[in-house]
Amino acid sequence: MLLLQGYPALASLDALIGMALYGGNSLLVSISQLLAVLGSPLGSLLLVTLFASWFYRKKDSAAAQALLAGMLLCGISNWVTKQLVNRPRPELEHLLAASGSSFPSGHGMSAFTLGFLLACLLTRHYPRLRIGWLVLAASWILLSGLGRLVLGVHYFSDVLAAYALAAALSCAVYDCYRRRVSAQHAALRG
Helix, strand or coil: CHHHHHEEEHHHHHHHHHHHHHHCHHHHHHHHHHHHHHHCCHHHHHHHHHHHHHHHHHCCCCHHHHHHHHHHHHHHHHHHHHHHHHHCCCCCCCCCCCCCCCCCCCHHHHHHHCCCHHHHHHHHHCHHHHHHHHHHHHHHHHHHHHHHCCCCCCCCHHHHHHHHHHHHHHHHHHHHHHHHHHHHHHHHHH
């Protein structure tokens, strides 16, 4: 709440964007609900397990561990930030059950972390498909965040903050992965 008290323009922007995207047609709401299920803690766990298993089968345990570490850091930092900020959710009829604090969006953080890390890690395996991975990741990230506004369970600033925090964590995790892989390759050339 202190965030909004110090920046009334941000509160106005949150309200304006939130109301512009809230609800919409039934197809948009249904897609947003599907993305919410995929981005839930259970959905994220299943997706991460699926991709981490794939990386292990590809003999890239460092990628699997980076993905798992990134999502774990994402979850922990989201929980801590929610406890510290304790911002209530928008006062709209939620089109999907939501509980707990609003800031930052856990779905937004998960979507960014998963999308960014997968795009980077898959590009190392399939560099010619780089543009495709980036387009898929950006679509997943943006649609997941917009879906939270359509469902009325987050403010725009919740989603932006989630993206910013997840970007910092994801970049750090990917940098650690890249350094680890470079060191392994250097040791093999030896």
